[in-house]
Amino acid sequence: MMSAGSGSPSRQRSTNNGPVSDAGFVLDVRSFGRRPGTMRELHRTATEHERLGLDLIAIPANAEVELDLQLQAVSEGVLVTGTASGPTAGECSRCLEPFTDHVDIHLTELFAYPDSTTEQTTTDDEAYRMVDDLIDLEPVILDAIGLELPLQPLCTPDCAGLCPECGVRMAIAGSDHGHEILDPRWAKLASFGSDAPGTGDPAEGSTNPNHPAASASDDAESRSENLEEK
Numbered sequence: 001m002m003s004a005g006s007g008s009p010s011r012q013r014s015t016n017n018g019p020v021s022d023a024g025f026v027l028d029v030r031s032f033g034r035r036p037g038t039m040r041e042l043h044r045t046a047t048e049h050e051r052l053g054l055d056l057i058a059i060p061a062n063a064e065v066e067l068d069l070q071l072q073a074v075s076e077g078v079l080v081t082g083t084a085s086g087p088t089a090g091e092c093s094r095c096l097e098p099f100t101d102h103v104d105i106h107l108t109e110l111f112a113y114p115d116s117t118t119e120q121t122t123t124d125d126e127a128y129r130m131v132d133d134l135i136d137l138e139p140v141i142l143d144a145i146g147l148e149l150p151l152q153p154l155c156t157p158d159c160a161g162l163c164p165e166c167g168v169r170m171a172i173a174g175s176d177h178g179h180e181i182l183d184p185r186w187a188k189l190a191s192f193g194s195d196a197p198g199t200g201d202p203a204e205g206s207t208n209p210n211h212p213a214a215s216a217s218d219d220a221e222s223r224s225e226n227l228e229e230k
């Protein structure tokens with residue numbers, strides 16, 4: 001019985017394109033001879049010619065991906081475990097700056113033999129298939145990398161993002177960057193409370209909370225509210 005699976009993109013990729021000899025993601029397990037228990041370590045540097053990842057972050061095209069895998073023959077197929085790791089290039093979701101990073105993709109996948117029970121009782125979406133004793137890791141990595149990479153990547157974990165007032169990157173502007181006038185009403189307030197515009201020290205009131213200046217600002221606030229009502 002052949003399953004009438006609709007055919008996942010990964011399946012079509014491996015059948016339509018055949019073995020991708022130059023990508024290095026295709027593993028030849030012919031030598032396993034379907035002997036359960038046969039195990040092999042595999043360390044390989046593969047080059048992927050397409051971008052692998054999400055909108056904001058991905059392993060860029062033509063980057064080198066390190067494969068550090070263990071292949072184990074089981075009764076139903078070949079179990080592939082290990083990691084694929086490579087450089088990533090992304091755009092910070094807070095400050096929009098490009099940045100580079102690194103991702104480790106953890107793999108645990110069974111590739112079913114063509115005539116195995118697993119192959120016959122699952123759809124293409126449920127289990128990967130071996131084709132002509134070849135394992136194509138590319139669809140596996142494509143599926144797994146989406147889970148490893150952050151949907152909202154950050155250039156640094158504590159990225160301060162952009163100034164909400166002027167849009168400048170806070171990393172460039174510095175920690176003292178700010179806008180004293182955040183609200184037009186406070187602009188009016190400042191002109192009321194200052195005898196000499198431009199030379200007033202806004203810190204004076206705050207350093208002396210019991211100073212008459214504090215109550216003066218309260219008066220100014222009520223005046224400001226009166227103005228709004230007109």
Ligand SMILES: [Zn+2]
Pocket residue numbers: 092093094095096097154155156159160161
């Ligand atoms: Zn950032």
Ligand SMILES: [Zn+2]
Pocket residue numbers: 163164165166167168177178179
């Ligand atoms: Zn700003």
